[in-house]
Amino acid sequence: MPFVPHTDDDVRAMLASIGVPHIESLFDEIPQALREAPLTAVPPQLGEMDVMRLMQERAERDGRWLNFIGAGAYEHHIPAAVWQIVTRGEFYSAYTPYQAEASQGTLQVLYEYQSMMASLTGLDAANASLYDGASALAEAILMAVRLHKSSRRVLIPATVHPTYVKVTRTIVSSQDIELIELPYCTEQGVVLPESLQQAGAKPFAALVVAQPNFFGALEQVHALTDWTHAHSALVVGVVNPVALALLAPPGRWGKRGADIAVGEGQPLGVPLANGGPYFGFLACKQAHVRQMPGRIAGRTVDLDGRPGFTLTLQAREQHIRRSKATSNICTNQGLAVTAATIHVALLGAQGLRRVAQACRANLQALLDRLEREAGARRRFAAPAFHEAVIAPGAPAARILERMREQRVLGGLAVGGDYPELDDGILVCATETKTPGDLDRYVAAFIAARGAG
């Protein structure tokens, strides 16, 4: 559907046709007291040339960094073709797909995206995306509580991303849902199934399992899933989509598979972009589909029996079901998931696996070198994917500050959210890192620590 702008002549002709003197007259019903005053705090407009120069100056101030920070947003190589294709007008400026007859292209992309996420997670169905990983977890918890029907208690390990937990608390706080934090094993860096005796004593609706968890460590997903199902509760997996190329997907956790899987889709073709926009994915078992929030694109046939796509299960959305809807979300991250779908289509299953393997190899290489050359050990023993917590043996903030002076972002200090890990640095190495980059990291780390 093309965008059709109005010229001044068009506007005059339309006003004349309806007998209205000017556009402002159409707002006559709004009392003067409620009308917008001029925006005096906004500076005057700049021309394109001046804006370009301003942005260049700002960008130069950013500098160039060698980035080893993960913690929920990951630097991956995005093939140039991805955003070339995404910025095509048909994708870039497509409107929301409520009119199926005008949105077949958009709906088909959403359907392909959903198929891709269902396949990656090993589950039956996926929605057309949510805002981000954190709010996707909140939605999954609301969904699990609706499905469970009797308990409103949800168990969340301390190894789940702290920001996700804070966001979830905010979103579920007015809905009478109790979030119970589970402790982790300080030696392994994961939740030990043996430690869950007390947690399972009272009924609960769901257990959240992060894989990999915030520390980059791999949880015992099969044991945790079976334990949860034995307690008649649901399993909500929070997963990294790149890691799914190497790990058992949520649909194959335990004997029956996780019930719902969510996560942050940013690693699939979405740039770091100063924190967003990203997208959250949510997939689930077929039996739970009617409680799945968000948009869902479905494949069907039209009146003449020809295949086509449309939004489906809309009766559960808030514009129809209102306060009893599955969620208040009535949108999805269309551009981001278009990029993700093209990105994964270009990489293919094998390409994604190679990326994941390179990530894992780079992290191992870095950790080995840090231990051998700098005596900095890993804080936890459990296997890791592409990030891990190291114990530098000196205050994290100081080390990271000195590494920054050498233009290396050495990782995230985790002591703020985990006081028991007060010198811990969460370091991430993706496929983007070369041996030379690892050299730079190790040298900067040693210099930062050695400077006394």
Add this chain to the structure above:
Amino acid sequence: MTVPADLKYAESHEWARLEADGTVSVGITDHAQDRLGDLVFVEAPKVGQTVAKGKECGVVESVKAAADLYAPVSGEVVAVNQELAGNPEKINQDAYAAWMFRVRPSNPAELNALLDAGGYQKVVAADQH
């Protein structure tokens, strides 16, 4: 719209039929299925569940709406029509044959408080606009 004379009705468009064994079958009326359009899903109460007269006990979903089901009488749910799980269109085809659930009423007098066919026809007439 058909409004069988031998049934009782709630203003919320459910019908109720007293069976020979004292249980009450419940469904939605022809008028209701017509307004809802093609039905795609029925979320009926579970066997063993206690329902209360006038309170929500389930949901019927069509392509364009999801409407709450209200129990016309109070009691314990003793049966649920499994046929509707896979074939909700049966409700559109014959609303009065497509019973959704059966209740053992805890207070049989509640049946008398429901509308008869004439009363319900007035409700339908008011609903047409």
